[in-house]
Structure formats: C-alpha cells, structure tokens
Amino acid sequence: MxxxxxxxxxxxxxxxxRGASFSRLAWIILVANGLALIVLVIGMLAVSETRRGLVNAKLDALRVEGELIANVMAEGAAESDPSPILIEGDARLLLRDLYIPDEVRARIYNKAAQLVADTHLLNNRLDVIVLPPPGEDLPSDLAEDARSVLSRALDGFGGLFRTAEERAALNRTLEEEVAAAIEGDIVAGVRRQPDGSRVVSVTVPIQPVRAVVGVVTLESFDLDELIADERRALFPFILMAALVSILSSLMLTVFIARPIRRLAKAARRVRLAKGRRVEMPSLAGRRDEIGELGEALRSxxxxxxxxxxxxxxxxxxxxxxxxxxxxxxxxxxxxxxxxxxxxxxxxxxxxxxxxxxxxxxxxxxxxxxxxxxxxxxxEDVGQVDLVNLIGDTVSSYETALASGPAVVFETTLESGPVEGRAAPIGQVIRNLIDNALTFSPADGRVTIRLSLEAGDELAITVDDEGPGIPPESLETIFKRFYTERPQGAEFGSHSGLGLAIARQIVRVHGGDIRAENRTDADGKIAGARFVVTFPRAAQI
The missing domain is CATH 1.10.287.130 (Signal transduction histidine kinase, dimerisation/phosphotransfer (DHp) domain)
Incomplete structure (x- = not known):
C-alpha cells in the first residue's frame, strides 16, 4: 500500500x-582542473615563443656574419682571371685574422666541397676525450644518461609542432648543406649532428662576381644549452601546475569522493541491518548534487x-x-x-x-x-476533468438507485482540470458517495459540489443528512478498519477501508481530504461533510 x-x-x-544554468559541482571540477592546465599551457607557450625567437635571432646573426665573411673572401682570397678560383692560403690567413666568437665555428670550403680553413684548427681548439685504461670501458654516468633519455623524449614530443622546413633542416647533413650552398643558395637552419646534439648552422656561397668559388659555414653549438636553460625555466610552472593539481585532487576527494563513500557505507549498513533503522549521514549543508543525493537517500x-x-x-x-x-x-x-x-x-x-x-x-x-x-x-497520469467525472458518477447512482436518498451534483464550473488518473479519483468519489448513502435517511439527500477555492484549488464537497460524525472521530475515521455503524445497520457490512483508501489516493495526487460536521441555523448537527481538494491543472 x-x-x-x-x-x-x-x-x-x-x-x-537553483539560480544557475550550470551545476555548482561541475563548476568546482572545471575550475579545479582548469587552473593546473592553464598554468602549464601559459608556461609552455611562453617558453616555446622564447625558444623560437632565440633560434631565429641566432640564425639572423650568423647569416649577417656569414655574408660579411663571404664578401671579405670574395674580395681578398679569390681571383677571376683567367677563371674564378678561391686562393686557399689567402682564405686561411683572412679567416685567422677575422674575429669569430668562441661559441661560433667557421669553416671555408672550396668549390669541390673540400675543407680549406677551420677556426677550431687555426686556433688549436680541439675536443678532448679522456680514455680509460686499456681493457676498461668508459664509465657510465646514470644522471647524464637519464637527462639524455629525457631530452630525446622531449625533443620527440616537440617534433610534433615543427614545420616541414624545420624537420628537413634537422635531418640535413653538413655535406648536404655545403653542396646546396655551392649551387648558389644560402642555407640556414638547425640540424642534428651524429652525436645527437643540435647546431645552428648557416652556409653562405662565396661569389666574386656571379660564379661560386667556395662557401662559408658558420655553426653555433650552444643551442642545446639554451634549450636546457629554458626547460629549467619551465620547472617553476610545472611545479605550480603539479601543486594546483594535487590540491584540486585533494579538494575533489574531500568534497566528492569522501561524501559519496560515506553514503555508500551507510547504504551498505541499511542493506545489512535487516530492518533495523540506520540513519543516513546528513549532507543538508551542501548546496550541490552531492547534498541533494544525500537528502534523497535520507528521504x-x-x-x-x-x-x-x-x-x-x-x-x-x-x-x-x-x-x-x-x-x-x-x-x-x-x-x-x-x-x-x-x-x-x-x-x-x-x-x-x-x-x-x-x-x-x-x-x-x-x-x-x-x-x-x-x-x-x-496507470498513466493525464488531465482529468472533474466536472465530467463527477457528473458521470452521479448519473450512474441516479440510474442504479430506484429508492433511497437522492444524489445531486451542483457546480458553476464549466471544467475542472486536475493532473491525475481518472479511475482512482472516480473511486474516491464513489467511496464518499457510498459512505454518505449509508448514513443518510431513506428520504434524505446527498449533495456533491465542485468549486474553485482560493489558491487555485478545486474542492469537491460531499454533504449528507445523517447523524454527523463525533468530534473526536473526525480524524480517526480515516484510519484502516475503523467503522462507525449507523443505527440499525447490519454488523460487518463495512470493512472500514473505504475512507482510508480515499485519503491514500487523494494524497498520492497531491491533494487533501478532511471531514467536518454541518450545522443548521440552531447550531445543531445537520449531517457530515467531506471536503477533497486537488491542485487545479492548467487548461490544455
């Protein structure tokens, strides 16, 4: 029941x-996770723009310097009679006398792509590797190996954002660069060396007139160190993002995971309690979906x-x-x-x-x-017109009752729409009419009225002319198996469930039912009255 x-x-x-088109809990989740993402993205964008700007500035500087050296070589180390040729001795002397920064390596190649001069060789700058004793391997540096692996991983990820031109330059060899410059083109870009390091390289052709007699190659080897510095600059952003992410995770755990776990444990205790009352945790103070879920489970x-x-x-x-x-x-x-x-x-x-x-x-x-x-x-809920429903019900009683109390329906309403189910509401009306007929005298009258009350509620009033209801029983009569038999009625002719069922149906439909006594002009009880109210539905 x-x-x-x-x-x-x-x-x-x-x-x-209420008052928001987007849920409060969804805003918390989005803001908490979005802060870490925003911090990290801003940091990455800032460092990426700085890195690209540094590479472009270094390429421009090397290009200007390379063009200057190529012009010097064309004027002081090249002959055009009888045919254009690079004087290799003069080229070495000129290159040695020129100022070349320590981080830049300059090399001169002739038209046959043969090395003519190298600033590292001219200045006796050689890379020295200390070899271990015979029979022993080079010592392994785990930290350096880890940094190398991390660097390659980051470079691989960064390769997803390189242009096609940058990828082509990265895979180009020095020999290919020199060969392209001998054809008369200035070649510039960042290329990878055999040991995996990157170098910013610019190769400029030496042209006394129009013919190419050689090329100048300038290389800068400090790009990896610059990138490492930039990655170190990224660490504060990463730490901030990690801190925000951890804090947001803790916050989501405290505000979402923990309350849901409490509700789950309480629901499990309810299942295992075998009928004993177990109180669900109260989350009434929360104004989000978790609080609404907690209150729903409590209810x-x-x-x-x-x-x-x-x-x-x-x-x-x-x-x-x-x-x-x-x-x-x-x-x-x-x-x-x-x-x-x-x-x-x-x-x-x-x-x-x-x-x-x-x-x-x-x-x-x-x-x-x-x-x-x-x-x-x-049964499906729909719109029920009480005017038609009560009218049809009263008509069936007029037809069935050949004698006994009269059943009359009075209303000034043209329609009485309510949201509900016609069959149960009709059962309420029949139960009230049957109850009124039971207590009314044979020449009495049962009157059903339908009216619109304040608050936009429809009221059904059923009046009889019986002895009325004892004041102490106005509420008791709605309890199950309560029977107040009229004088002379057969014992056991009523089960005492009619009014209880009527109240049950009315409250399911959002209405209410009450009993009271009618009085005449002298203040004496003139019969019982039952009043049923339903919320009025919008007219379709």
Missing part, C-alpha cells in the same frame, strides 16, 4: 540547486522504514480483523452439533453465513487496498 506517511514525504520534493530510507513499519501494522490489523469472524465461525461450528432444535441450528448457520460474507468482504477490500500501489504506478 501507499502509506500516508510515505505519501506525505513524497509530496515534498527535494530542493534542487528514501526514511520512507522505506515507514513503509516497513506500516506493512507490519497493516498485517497486524488484518490479522485482528480476520480473527473476529473466524472466532465467531469456530464457536458457531463447535456449538452446531450440540444444537437441540432446528431454530437454534438455523441461527447458528445464519451466524456462520454472515461471518463468511464479512470475511469475503474484508478479503476483497484488503486485496483492493494492497493492489492500489501497483495500480497507481501502472
């Missing part, structure tokens, strides 16, 4: 997060416990109501064999038949009340 307590809880919807478990208690109470009430006629039948059956006269046997058989009919009525009403939950859940 849909219980009164459960229905009251269900009628109050949970307060959701759900409270409704579940109320439902279980009510089922137990309902089972006890059913057992009590069925026990009375069973006890009467058993007593009559035990006495029946000892009855001395036909009149006594007839009375005992009449008692048994009456109690059987009473049990049948009880079982039928109990089954109907038990199925009400499923019936309300299966």
């Amino acid at each position: 849909v219980l009164d307590t459960v229905t009251r809880r269900a009628s109050g919807a949970l307060t959701s997060v 759900m478990t409270a409704a579940l416990y109320d439902r279980m208690d009510a089922i137990e109470q309902f089972a006890a009430d059913v057992a009590h109501e069925l026990k009375n006629p069973l006890t009467s039948i058993r007593s009559a059956a035990e006495i029946l064999p000892r009855a001395k006269s036909a009149d006594q046997r007839d009375k005992l058989l009449a008692v048994i038949a009456s109690d059987v009919r009473r049990m049948d009525r009880l079982i039928t009403d109990i089954a109907r009340a038990s199925r009400l939950d499923a019936e309300l859940a299966r």
Whole structure:
C-alpha cells in the first residue's frame, strides 16, 4: 500500500540547486582542473615563443656574419682571371685574422666541397676525450644518461609542432648543406649532428662576381644549452601546475569522493541491518548534487522504514480483523452439533453465513487496498476533468438507485482540470458517495459540489443528512478498519477501508481530504461533510 506517511514525504520534493544554468559541482571540477592546465599551457607557450625567437635571432646573426665573411673572401682570397678560383692560403690567413666568437665555428670550403680553413684548427681548439685504461670501458654516468633519455623524449614530443622546413633542416647533413650552398643558395637552419646534439648552422656561397668559388659555414653549438636553460625555466610552472593539481585532487576527494563513500557505507549498513533503522549521514549543508543525493537517500530510507513499519501494522490489523469472524465461525461450528432444535441450528448457520460474507468482504477490500500501489504506478497520469467525472458518477447512482436518498451534483464550473488518473479519483468519489448513502435517511439527500477555492484549488464537497460524525472521530475515521455503524445497520457490512483508501489516493495526487460536521441555523448537527481538494491543472 501507499502509506500516508510515505505519501506525505513524497509530496515534498527535494530542493534542487537553483539560480544557475550550470551545476555548482561541475563548476568546482572545471575550475579545479582548469587552473593546473592553464598554468602549464601559459608556461609552455611562453617558453616555446622564447625558444623560437632565440633560434631565429641566432640564425639572423650568423647569416649577417656569414655574408660579411663571404664578401671579405670574395674580395681578398679569390681571383677571376683567367677563371674564378678561391686562393686557399689567402682564405686561411683572412679567416685567422677575422674575429669569430668562441661559441661560433667557421669553416671555408672550396668549390669541390673540400675543407680549406677551420677556426677550431687555426686556433688549436680541439675536443678532448679522456680514455680509460686499456681493457676498461668508459664509465657510465646514470644522471647524464637519464637527462639524455629525457631530452630525446622531449625533443620527440616537440617534433610534433615543427614545420616541414624545420624537420628537413634537422635531418640535413653538413655535406648536404655545403653542396646546396655551392649551387648558389644560402642555407640556414638547425640540424642534428651524429652525436645527437643540435647546431645552428648557416652556409653562405662565396661569389666574386656571379660564379661560386667556395662557401662559408658558420655553426653555433650552444643551442642545446639554451634549450636546457629554458626547460629549467619551465620547472617553476610545472611545479605550480603539479601543486594546483594535487590540491584540486585533494579538494575533489574531500568534497566528492569522501561524501559519496560515506553514503555508500551507510547504504551498505541499511542493506545489512535487516530492518533495523540506520540513519543516513546528513549532507543538508551542501548546496550541490552531492547534498541533494544525500537528502534523497535520507528521504528514501526514511520512507522505506515507514513503509516497513506500516506493512507490519497493516498485517497486524488484518490479522485482528480476520480473527473476529473466524472466532465467531469456530464457536458457531463447535456449538452446531450440540444444537437441540432446528431454530437454534438455523441461527447458528445464519451466524456462520454472515461471518463468511464479512470475511469475503474484508478479503476483497484488503486485496483492493494492497493492489492500489501497483495500480497507481501502472496507470498513466493525464488531465482529468472533474466536472465530467463527477457528473458521470452521479448519473450512474441516479440510474442504479430506484429508492433511497437522492444524489445531486451542483457546480458553476464549466471544467475542472486536475493532473491525475481518472479511475482512482472516480473511486474516491464513489467511496464518499457510498459512505454518505449509508448514513443518510431513506428520504434524505446527498449533495456533491465542485468549486474553485482560493489558491487555485478545486474542492469537491460531499454533504449528507445523517447523524454527523463525533468530534473526536473526525480524524480517526480515516484510519484502516475503523467503522462507525449507523443505527440499525447490519454488523460487518463495512470493512472500514473505504475512507482510508480515499485519503491514500487523494494524497498520492497531491491533494487533501478532511471531514467536518454541518450545522443548521440552531447550531445543531445537520449531517457530515467531506471536503477533497486537488491542485487545479492548467487548461490544455
């Protein structure tokens, strides 16, 4: 059954997060994770722009210096008669006398791509590698190896953002660069050496007139160190991003993972409690989806416990109501064999038949009340016009009742739309009419009125002309198996479930039902009145 307590809880919807088109929890997640990403991206963009600017500046400087050296060689170390040729001795002397920065290596090649002069050789600058004793391998530097592996990994990732021209220059050899310059082109770019290091290189052709007699190659070897410095400059950004990421993860753990875990543990305790009440943790202070979930689970478990208690109470009430006629039948059956006269046997058989009919009525009403939950859940909710529904119901009573109290329907409304299910609402109206007919005199009148009350609610009023309701029973009559029999009514003719079912249906539809007494001009009770209110639906 849909219980009164459960229905009251269900009628109050949970307060959701309002006033925002985007959820508060989603904003927390986006901001927390976006801060780390923004810090890291800004740092990477800043360093990438700096690196590209340094490489371009170095290429421009080497190009200017290379063109200057090529012009000097064309004027002082080249002859054009009888044919253009580079004087190698003069080229070496000129190159030795020129100022070349220590971080730059200059080389002169003739037209045959043969090395003519080299500043490292002219200045006796040689790379020295200390060899281990015979039979021993070079010592391994784990830190250097790790840095080398990390550098190659970063370079590989950075290669995804290089242009096609930059990739071609990186894979170009010195010989290819010299050969291209001998054809008359200035070749510039960053290329990789056999040992894996990178060098900024510019090769400029030497042209006394138009013919190329040689080339000048300038190389700068400090690019890797510049890149290492830039990567070290990136570490503060990485540390900041890591710190923000850790803090955001901790925050998400505290504000999301931990409350959800608490709810999960509480739900597990509810499952293992076997009917014992277990309080769900209260998250009412949170104004996000987690708080809404916590309150929903609290309401759900409270409704579940109320439902279980009510089922137990309902089972006890059913057992009590069925026990009375069973006890009467058993007593009559035990006495029946000892009855001395036909009149006594007839009375005992009449008692048994009456109690059987009473049990049948009880079982039928109990089954109907038990199925009400499923019936309300299966039926589709739509718009019901109370004017037509009440009118059709009253017409069926006018047709069926040949004698007895009159049933009259009065309203000034043209329509009375409510959101609900027609069959259950019709059952409420029938139960109230049947109850009114039971207590009304044979020449009395049952009046059903439909009106629109303040607050945009539709009110159904059912008045009878019976003895009224005892003031102390105005609320009790809605309890299960409560019966207030009219004078002279047959015992057991009512199960006491009609008004309880009516209240159950009305509250499921978001309405309310109450009982009161009507009074005449002298203040005397003139009959009972039942008032049912439903929220009025928008007219379709």
